[in-house]
Amino acid sequence: MGGERVKIVVWDSIGNTLLGVRPWESWESAVRETLLRENPAAEEVALPLRMLLAGHDIDLTWFNSADAPYAPFGPLYADYAGSLHFTRSIEEIVAAIAEADFLVMHKERLPASAVERARNLRLIQHLGQDCRGVPVETARERGIPVAATPLVNYLTVAEQVWAYMLNWAKRLPAQRVHMTSRGYVDSWHGFPGTRYLGDLKLGLLGMGEIARPIAKVAQAFGMRTRYWDIERFPDLEEAFGMTFMTWDELIASSDVVSMHLALNAQTEGIFGAREIGLLKPSALFINTARGKLVDQTALSEALAAHRIGAVALDVFAAEPLPVDDPLLRLHDVADERVTLTPHNAWQGPWTWVRDSQELWLNVRRALRGEAIQHLV
The missing domain is CATH 3.40.50.720 (NAD(P)-binding Rossmann-like Domain)
Incomplete structure (x- = not known):
């Protein structure tokens, strides 16, 4: 050259x-x-x-x-x-x-x-x-x-997190069944159990490249956003109307908890059975970060026992997800509490x-x- x-x-x-x-x-x-x-x-x-x-x-x-x-x-x-x-x-x-x-x-x-x-x-x-x-x-x-x-790679992940939240809040899978079964004939107006996001608290574990646009959109929806990170970001707190919380306080008080940490020796398994036990029984837990951040066995057991409300996962401890994985069995029976996607949020x-x-x-x-x- x-x-x-x-x-x-x-x-x-x-x-x-x-x-x-x-x-x-x-x-x-x-x-x-x-x-x-x-x-x-x-x-x-x-x-x-x-x-x-x-x-x-x-x-x-x-x-x-x-x-x-x-x-x-x-x-x-x-x-x-x-x-x-x-x-x-x-x-x-x-x-x-x-x-x-x-x-x-x-x-x-x-x-x-x-x-x-x-x-x-x-x-x-x-x-x-x-x-x-x-x-x-x-x-x-x-x-x-x-x-x-900007990382478009990460912005598409943020979009998928919002797709999960809206899918859960508006119960779209159940509403689809309601329409295909013609159940709407006797109950046209309204559908039970849908949620207004402005009433909910969003907890973000990590405030990096993906969490920031999520927080920005949450502000537009009127959600009360809180975050945990190893660093505080006063400028982002002001810009997005967010509150910094301790790890336990955030997990226990949020209606939606979304994982946004990097996977390393310090964070592997960081969201274990103890953290899963802190979640609200009605909470939605989202993971689009890395599967090994979470104790997947404990998560499956909590779901099966109805101790947590719902999960939306794009990443798993083993990938591709084993065909006999307990999470997949819950997903296969059309349990609307379980939404799984094949690590494609980055598009x-x-x-x-x-x-x-x-x-x-x-x-x-x-x-x-x-x-x-x-x-x-």
Whole structure:
């Protein structure tokens, strides 16, 4: 590649920043078929990084704490002859940032010292608007812009949470049965057991990228929203009319409890039998985060014993969900208290493309001297 030599450091242990800008040929064949089925011009829309940044000589370094490379990224490495670093050394990452023109991040914790040492940094680009790991004030002091592009991948999950809530509150499965059985003939106006969301309390466990748009919509519905997180967000509390609560208080007092935590060694199994026992007998429990956050056996037992009101789950302890799982048996008998979906709330693969494209288009805007979007 000719043109300006640009050093870009990508710090992303998940790979979402690059997932949607891989060369077309590196996409799995089934994914390519899906993309083309939904948009025959997909190959022209899902542009690889080499085309998005054409005209610039890119020195791409990707820091990843994984133990092995994700095979589909191979052609992307070949495009740039870039170096893939499997590292957990913050010192090595800070040293690379010191020489970088652009830093692209996703969910990492950037020390303020790294920004202070950066000599050439023109933009810190974060994937996702929950950029709590970026020392924004330090960047501002150095005159380095920070941008945080929204994650469509996560917004679609927030939409699914609302679909679950509305489905439950308005008893849509039961109303469908009421219509198909012609039960409406003798009771046309009204349907028992439906709920007005404005009367209900919504509890969000975690206040990250997915929980925030949920809280925003809840405010529009007039719900009383409370949240728990390892951090407090006074600005979001004011913006969304939310209340911060302790873990136990939130679980015990909410009509809807929705899980939005990352899965790691500290959070695995965090919502166990004790927490399930704290739920209101009428409560709806939603999990679109990760199945292993929850004691699924205890959850199944509580449902079977009618100790909790309802569940809506997109994620499970084992995936695909075993065909003889107790949750599936409850779901199969058309129990409206159980709504299960096959880990599809994120609605890929187009969400990968949209997330990665917008991020790298922002880098291209900066390279061209155009207005950077999504500034923090």
